[in-house]
Amino acid sequence: MQDNSKEEQWIDDTLNSINGMQRIPTSPFMFEKVSQRLRSAGRSEKSSVTLYIKGVAAAALLLLLVNVASIIHSSRKTQTAPQQSVYQSVNDDISYLSDESY
Numbered sequence: 001m002q003d004n005s006k007e008e009q010w011i012d013d014t015l016n017s018i019n020g021m022q023r024i025p026t027s028p029f030m031f032e033k034v035s036q037r038l039r040s041a042g043r044s045e046k047s048s049v050t051l052y053i054k055g056v057a058a059a060a061l062l063l064l065l066v067n068v069a070s071i072i073h074s075s076r077k078t079q080t081a082p083q084q085s086v087y088q089s090v091n092d093d094i095s096y097l098s099d100e101s102y
């Protein structure tokens with residue numbers, strides 16, 4: 001019991017220790033200054049996060065475009081190669097037939 005009363009007395013003494021103190025006068029614009037700093041700090045964090053997200057999105061888009069261009073280029077190249085081999089085969093057959101006929 002006595003421990004509780006000592007703790008309560010200590011708490012009361014601590015809370016009452018500020019009773020005689022006077023408030024320090026502040027600038028009338030102090031609240032506005034602090035509010036402005038808090039708002040500007042929040043904006044810079046938002047803008048850096050937004051900039052990071054935009055950078056990642058641009059990099060992903062660029063990678064996608066390069067992949068699509070590569071696929072298109074590769075598909076065009078594979079389409080022309082069989083056509084050339086068919087033409088070469090037909091040309092070889094024609095030259096073979098023309099050599100036999102003479």
